[in-house]
Amino acid sequence: MRRKFLRTKDDIESDKLEKGIRDSIIKIMKKRGEEVMMGERDSYGSDYLGLLLNFHLVNDNSKSISLEVQRELRLGELVIPEKMAVCIPALALHHEYDPQIRGEDVHIFKPERIADGVPNATQNCAAAFMPFGMGPRSCVGLNYAFTEIKIALSMILQQYSFTLSPTYAHLPVHIRTICPQYGLQIILLAL
């Protein structure tokens, strides 16, 4: 029975590895913070670490980089316990970023905003549009979903053109993905 409480060599190696990874991440975050403070870079970056730093500094007026990552992650006044799932509401996030990035008409439904590609519409800010999440746990079905959508659309467009029905009420809601609360009413015209 006592063996259960003994730490094996593998457990110790695994702890060392985990600590090494944590230390490296904190080092990168501190370095970025220092570079921003010294004016060597404009932003904390648009990747996942940059996003975490942004959240951290929004909540910390002293702007000091003092992240402690032990069994919990501290983001300013937020303490995120180990293994807690953090849900980023894409709908709110997209709107919060929008006025800065896409102008004041953010509330208007204008899918043509992304006609020239997402990087163009978001001024290359990866965190401004992330319907598939980002970082190591982002959607593994992204490419599959895009391919499926393109195939479905090209099959429809070979036979029909379509417009939005006047009965369509624009009310996007976040139910796992962003979708229209009252469905998508369209008028199909046979070609």
Ligand code: HEM
């Ligand atoms: C328009 C379609 C889709 C959207 C908008 C979407 C969106 C998302 C989002 C926001 C996440 C969470 C990412 C995060 O936690 O940071 C996710 C995760 C995931 N998605 Fe999708 N998804 C779509 C289609 C698919 C498809 C078709 C598949 C599989 C064939 C799929 C498989 C997964 C899996 C397995 C995860 C979990 C990944 C992980 O936790 O490591 N998704 N998706």
